Amino acid sequence: xxxxxxxxxxxxxxxxxxxxxxxxxxxxxxxxxxxxxxxxxxxxxxxxxxxxxxxxxxxxxxxxxxxxxxxxxxxxxxxxxxxxxxxxxxxxxxxxxxxxxxxxxxxxxxxxxxxxxxxxxxxxxxxxxxxxxxxxxxxxxxxxxxxxxxxxxxxxxxxxxxxxxxxxxxxxxxxxxxxxxxxxxxxxxxxxxxxxxxxxxxxxxxxxxxxxxxxxxxxxxxxxxxxxxxxxxxxxxxxxxxxxxxxxxxxxxxxxxxxxxxxxxxxxxxxxxxxxxxxxxxxxxxxxxxxxxxxxxxxxxxxxxxxxxxxxxxxx
Amino acid sequence: xxxxxxxxxxxxxxxxxxxxxxxxxxxxxxxxxxxxxxxxxxxxxxxxxxxxxxxxxxxxxxxxxxxxxxxxxxxxxxxxxxxxxxxxxxxxxxxxxxxxxxxxxxxxxxxxxxxxxxxxxxxxxxxxxxxxxxxxxxxxxxxxxxxxxxxxxxxxxxxxxxxxxxxxxxxxxxxxxxxxxxxxxxxxxxxxxxxxxxxxxxxxxxxxxxxxxxxxxxxxxxxxxxxxxxxxxxxxxxxxxxxxxxxxxxxxxxxxxxxxxxxxxxxxxxxxxxxxxxxxxxxxxxxxxxxxxxxxxxxxxxxxxxxxxxxxxxxxxxxxxxxxxxxxxxxxxxxxxxxxxxxxxxxxx
Ligand SMILES: Nc1ncnc2c1ncn2[C@@H]1O[C@H](COP(=O)(O)OP(=O)(O)O)[C@@H](O)[C@H]1O
Ligand SMILES: [Mg+2]
Numbered sequence: 001x002x003x004x005x006x007x008x009x010x011x012x013x014x015x016x017x018x019x020x021x022x023x024x025x026x027x028x029x030x031x032x033x034x035x036x037x038x039x040x041x042x043x044x045x046x047x048x049x050x051x052x053x054x055x056x057x058x059x060x061x062x063x064x065x066x067x068x069x070x071x072x073x074x075x076x077x078x079x080x081x082x083x084x085x086x087x088x089x090x091x092x093x094x095x096x097x098x099x100x101x102x103x104x105x106x107x108x109x110x111x112x113x114x115x116x117x118x119x120x121x122x123x124x125x126x127x128x129x130x131x132x133x134x135x136x137x138x139x140x141x142x143x144x145x146x147x148x149x150x151x152x153x154x155x156x157x158x159x160x161x162x163x164x165x166x167x168x169x170x171x172x173x174x175x176x177x178x179x180x181x182x183x184x185x186x187x188x189x190x191x192x193x194x195x196x197x198x199x200x201x202x203x204x205x206x207x208x209x210x211x212x213x214x215x216x217x218x219x220x221x222x223x224x225x226x227x228x229x230x231x232x233x234x235x236x237x238x239x240x241x242x243x244x245x246x247x248x249x250x251x252x253x254x255x256x257x258x259x260x261x262x263x264x265x266x267x268x269x270x271x272x273x274x275x276x277x278x279x280x281x282x283x284x285x286x287x288x289x290x291x292x293x294x295x296x297x298x299x300x301x302x303x304x305x306x307x308x309x310x311x312x313x314x315x316x
Numbered sequence: 317x318x319x320x321x322x323x324x325x326x327x328x329x330x331x332x333x334x335x336x337x338x339x340x341x342x343x344x345x346x347x348x349x350x351x352x353x354x355x356x357x358x359x360x361x362x363x364x365x366x367x368x369x370x371x372x373x374x375x376x377x378x379x380x381x382x383x384x385x386x387x388x389x390x391x392x393x394x395x396x397x398x399x400x401x402x403x404x405x406x407x408x409x410x411x412x413x414x415x416x417x418x419x420x421x422x423x424x425x426x427x428x429x430x431x432x433x434x435x436x437x438x439x440x441x442x443x444x445x446x447x448x449x450x451x452x453x454x455x456x457x458x459x460x461x462x463x464x465x466x467x468x469x470x471x472x473x474x475x476x477x478x479x480x481x482x483x484x485x486x487x488x489x490x491x492x493x494x495x496x497x498x499x500x501x502x503x504x505x506x507x508x509x510x511x512x513x514x515x516x517x518x519x520x521x522x523x524x525x526x527x528x529x530x531x532x533x534x535x536x537x538x539x540x541x542x543x544x545x546x547x548x549x550x551x552x553x554x555x556x557x558x559x560x561x562x563x564x565x566x567x568x569x570x571x572x573x574x575x576x577x578x579x580x581x582x583x584x585x586x587x588x589x590x591x592x593x594x595x596x597x598x599x600x601x602x603x604x605x606x607x608x609x610x611x612x613x614x615x616x617x618x619x620x621x622x623x624x625x626x627x628x629x630x631x632x633x634x635x636x637x638x639x640x641x642x643x644x645x646x647x648x649x650x651x652x653x654x655x656x657x658x659x660x661x662x663x664x665x
Pocket of ligand 2: 360363364365495
């Protein structure tokens with residue numbers, strides 16, 4: 001096991017190095033940079049000065065070397081477009097709100113989805129099953145944008161129950177501004193309901209129609225025992241193993257939800273950094289996201305091994 | 317010998333988007349105490365559905381009717397689901413074709429075998445483990461404790477099928493239904509599993525329904541054979557009657573498609589055509605369109621059942637007294653000759 005973790009760690013570092021390099025050179029290859037817009041009108045001497053201050057005047061390879069060396073020390077540099085911001089402050093000021101919204105969506109959407117999925121599987125071919133199927137199809141096929149706009153106009157506009165957009169500046173990122181989180185939570189959470197309802201329904205139906213469930217019945221187990229001993233664990237496998245990725249994606253912020261609801265989270269900030277060609281922030285986010293997902297996939301693998309004895313990822 | 321199972325006029329219909337599927341169409345079948353009855357027919361002829369109807373394990377949407385569905389002295393149709401669960405596993409047990417899919421992939425096989433005793437006899441702990449290990453040993457597997465601790469995918473095909481048999485027999489049932497138990501295995505293993513079933517049958521005084529699509533493998537184990545086609549029993553008789561005095565053209569076809577070990581130059585016969593669409597209830601004999609011996613009447617009316625002996629029944633127009641003379645295929649005529657010769661010697665049963 002230790003060997004496996006070490007091997008994964010080495011792979012992680014190599015992947016991150018490659019991803020960081022690729023990101024860096026791709027950004028460098030595109031004409032223009034974070035300063036071009038604000039320095040266009042300046043006299044040449046002044047422009048040069050600005051460039052020298054940020055280090056953007058150095059040749060690409062030298063900049064690459066500096067960036068990578070700093071990164072090794074955990075320093076992604078200071079934002080060029082938003083002076084004073086570093087990855088550290090971004091994580092402290094922007095991530096919590098995104099993570100909170102994401103967790104709220106997941107905590108709202110997944111349990112409801114699992115409940116509906118179970119009902120749809122148990123009451124297969126009844127009106128209940130059909131409504132669940134139709135609703136989840138709708139939720140998955142109607143563009144989330146439209147869904148979000150509908151929520152805003154009805155609950156925010158017509159009923160006036162919740163603020164339509166925005167975030168009360170200065171409120172506690174984890175505990176404040178509840179009313180502002182309701183609509184974004186709904187808008188993002190509905191997708192989870194649909195996805196997990198379908199996932200669980202399908203996996204339950206698979207298991208319920210499997211030969212081993214029939215075997216369990218022929219052994220004279222009661223319906224309840226068949227479900228508890230033979231259905232639950234097998235049907236849960238796809239759910240359990242998809243959770244890490246879902247949670248990881250959710251806490252790193254939905255660009256979409258944050259943009260529509262004007263929530264100052266990390267998703268929105270990343271988009272801003274991209275439009276501004278803010279290399280340090282882009283590099284920082286890319287590398288951190290990549291690291292998070294690689295670790296998440298590793299956790300997923302471990303979960304697979306834990307819940308499904310057929311899976312042996314690491315035979316020695 | 318008394319009947320341990322009696323099925324009369326069993327009908328099973330499945331709902332389907334393209335209209336109802338008439339999977340079992342009036343099956344009459346009895347299993348005598350202590351015998352092995354082979355239920356033979358092409359895939360899709362309704363063999364599994366028949367036995368699943370008996371055990372009450374068909375999907376909820378299946379429509380099951382029968383004039384009689386009896387196990388020993390109990391009318392299975394009148395039993396509650398709770399009483400049925402008491403009978404399953406402890407009285408009537410089933411072994412499936414593909415043990416890999418019939419075993420729970422995420423549960424150790426020892427636990428799966430033990431469930432029968434755990435819930436029927438409330439055995440726990442050391443006693444349960446000992447009983448499971450003893451049963452694993454009884455199906456000729458070495459090192460029972462090790463086998464019990466394995467997951468299904470960690471065992472070989474033959475081991476898995478033995479585990480299935482152990483699981484079926486641990487509750488000491490009176491009837492074992494073996495549903496194509498050897499189809500997924502290679503020839504050597506097939507023979508071993510057949511031997512095992514035979515041995516267990518002797519030891520535990522089991523009555524066995526042995527389902528297969530291959531007449532060849534039942535020759536040595538069956539006391540009686542029932543031939544099934546499109547949801548009906550078209551011929552039933554003692555093994556002797558079916559192998560040496562077959563009357564139904566479908567039985568002829570099945571016999572001719574069994575490779576004969578004595579004769580290597582023999583042309584292997586395959587039945588032409590495909591089984592009928594079970595959505596339709598045909599007007600005449602469902603086998604008519606594949607039957608080289610079909611008469612006009614075969615397309616018009618359901619054939620009657622003719623009784624040839626106390627044990628031999630055939631559902632075919634060929635045995636109607638009005639049917640003009642006909643000659644079965646040469647291979648079948650040879651069988652008939654053997655049968656008559658045996659009859660003369662008075663050695664047949
Ligand atoms: N759950 C089901 N739903 C619909 N049709 C079924 C179901 N189970 C079996 N059938 C149909 O019933 C027919 C007989 O099946 P089966 O008894 O499994 O055949 P076999 O003789 O090969 O065991 C087949 O045509 C099959 O498609
Ligand atoms: Mg079958």
